[in-house]
Amino acid sequence: AKFSNYSKRAFMEILGKYGVPVFDYHIEDLEREMNL
Secondary structure (H helix, E strand, O other): OOOOOOOHHHHHHHHHHOOOOOOOOOHHHHHHHHOO
């Protein structure tokens, strides 16, 4: 976001538009964190 001159929010929206995940979690890590 910093190098593209977009706010973090705008950059995340652009990534989402192109199907690029903002967070790269392994399913096991995500499940473990959700159970905390």
